[in-house]
Amino acid sequence: MSQEESKIRAAEAALKFIEDDAIVGVGTGSTVNHLIDAIARKRLRIDAAVSSSEESTRRLEQHGINVTNLNSAGQLTVYIDGADESDRHLRLIKGGGGALTREKIIAAASRKFICIVDESKLVNVLGAFPLPLEVIPMARSYVARRMVALGGRPQWRADFITDNGNEILDVHNLDITDPVALEAEINQISGVVTVGLFARRAADVLLIGSDRGVQTLRRDDDA
Numbered sequence: 001m002s003q004e005e006s007k008i009r010a011a012e013a014a015l016k017f018i019e020d021d022a023i024v025g026v027g028t029g030s031t032v033n034h035l036i037d038a039i040a041r042k043r044l045r046i047d048a049a050v051s052s053s054e055e056s057t058r059r060l061e062q063h064g065i066n067v068t069n070l071n072s073a074g075q076l077t078v079y080i081d082g083a084d085e086s087d088r089h090l091r092l093i094k095g096g097g098g099a100l101t102r103e104k105i106i107a108a109a110s111r112k113f114i115c116i117v118d119e120s121k122l123v124n125v126l127g128a129f130p131l132p133l134e135v136i137p138m139a140r141s142y143v144a145r146r147m148v149a150l151g152g153r154p155q156w157r158a159d160f161i162t163d164n165g166n167e168i169l170d171v172h173n174l175d176i177t178d179p180v181a182l183e184a185e186i187n188q189i190s191g192v193v194t195v196g197l198f199a200r201r202a203a204d205v206l207l208i209g210s211d212r213g214v215q216t217l218r219r220d221d222d223a
C-alpha cells in the first residue's frame with residue numbers, strides 16, 4: 001500500500017468525528033486534501049468549514065463547501081489536520097506546508113483536535129523533521145542566530161511567503177526531548193510569530209493509517 005493510500009485511510013477514519021451541521025476546523029496538506037475530498041464524496045451535512053490556509057479554502061470552495069471565519073464561528077467542536085511528526089503523547093511538529101500559524105489558532109479554538117497521518121509520521125522523539133518557525137521578515141536573521149545558539153541549524157525557506165505575509169525558517173538538528181519547554185522558549189523570541197511545535201496544545205486523537213488499517217491513539221491514554 002502506498003503512503004498516499006495510508007493517508008486516505010486516516011482521512012476517511014476522521015469522518016466519524018464530524019457531527020451533522022457542525023462547523024469543522026480544516027487543516028492543510030495532502031492528508032487534509034483527502035479529508036476534504038471525502039467530506040464532499042460522502043456528502044457530509046456540515047454547516048461550514050473554518051480553513052487554515054488559502055490552499056484549503058480553494059479546495060473546500062471547489063467542492064461547494066461553505067467557508068466561514070473563525071471570529072463568527074466561535075468555539076469549534078472539532079479540528080482535523082495532518083502533521084509532519086507525532087510522538088506517542090500526540091505532541092506534533094507541523095508547518096511543513098507553511099500554514100502553522102492559522103493551524104495553531106484553530107487548534108486552540110477547538111474542543112477536539114483530530115490528527116490524521118500515515119505511519120511514517122509516528123516517531124519516538126520529535127526533531128528528525130526540521131522545525132518550522134513563521135517569522136516576521138525583518139527578524140529572520142536575528143531569529144536564525146537565536147536558533148544557532150540553541151544548537152539548531154536554521155534554513156530559510158526562500159521564495160516562500162506565508163498566507164500572513166511572513167517568512168519561514170526550517171530549523172534542523174534541534175534537541176526536542178522536552179517539546180513543551182522548547183515551544184515556550186522559542187515563543188519568547190521577538191520576531192517569532194509561531195513555532196511549529198504543537199506540544200502545549202497537542203492533538204487529542206491521532207489516527208494512523210497503514211496497510212494494516214487505522215490505529216487510534218488518544219492523549220488520555222498517556223501513561
Ligand code: 5RP
Pocket residue numbers: 027028029030031032081082083084093094095096097098099100103
Ligand atoms: C501544513 C502542515 C501539514 O499538516 C503537514 O505538513 C503534513 O502534511 P501532509 O499531510 O501533506 O503530509 O502542518 O502546514
